[in-house]
Amino acid sequence: xxxxxxxxxxxxxxxxxxxxxxxxxxxxxxxxxxxxxxxxxxxxxxxxxxxxxxxxxxxxxxxxxxxxxxxxxxxxxxxxxxxxxxxxxxxxxxxxxxxxxxxxxxxxxxxxxxxxxxxxxxxxxxx
Numbered sequence: 663x664x665x666x667x668x669x670x671x672x673x674x675x676x677x678x679x680x681x682x683x684x685x686x687x688x689x690x691x692x693x694x695x696x697x698x699x700x701x702x703x704x705x706x707x708x709x710x711x712x713x714x715x716x717x718x719x720x721x722x723x724x725x726x727x728x729x730x731x732x733x734x735x736x737x738x739x740x741x742x743x744x745x746x747x748x749x750x751x752x753x754x755x756x757x758x759x760x761x762x763x764x765x766x767x768x769x770x771x772x773x774x775x776x777x778x779x780x781x782x783x784x785x786x787x788x789x
Contacts, residue, residue: 670732672699672716673706678736679745681718681725691718715749725750 670678673689676697682688689706691697696719697704710716710729718725728747737745772780 668732669709669711670734671706672697672704672708672710674734675710675729675732676716676718678733679727679742680736680739681720681727691720696720723750723753 673685673692676682676691677685677688682691688697692704692706692708695703698717699708699710700715701717704716711732712729714729716727716729718727726749728749729745730747731745733745
């Protein structure tokens with residue numbers, strides 16, 4: 663697949679090792695500054711080789727991987743561990759992330775029906 667000392671484009675490599683679903687998303691993430699190679703922001707054509715550290719921000723989480731094999735063709739999920747070493751921190755547990763408050767339906771401003779019921783309880787009839 664690759665010869666020794668070979669290099670690959672970073673957008674192609676992160677797509678090939680399944681960090682992004684499409685190469686277009688990988689290139690867009692590079693342009694947006696969500697991909698770093700050895701600590702520097704990477705353009706889509708930045709070359710990566712064995713030993714390079716790639717940091718990718720995907721869906722709010724940071725993935726830290728080290729390139730072991732620069733590949734240019736997408737591989738199966740079983741082959742991916744041969745191409746990288748994952749040093750990513752574990753994702754936060756549900757206890758670590760704050761819960762988003764859920765408002766009960768109708769708990770805010772009263773609906774038209776509820777307003778009429780409140781008026782009826784207060785003895786104010788709209789005739």
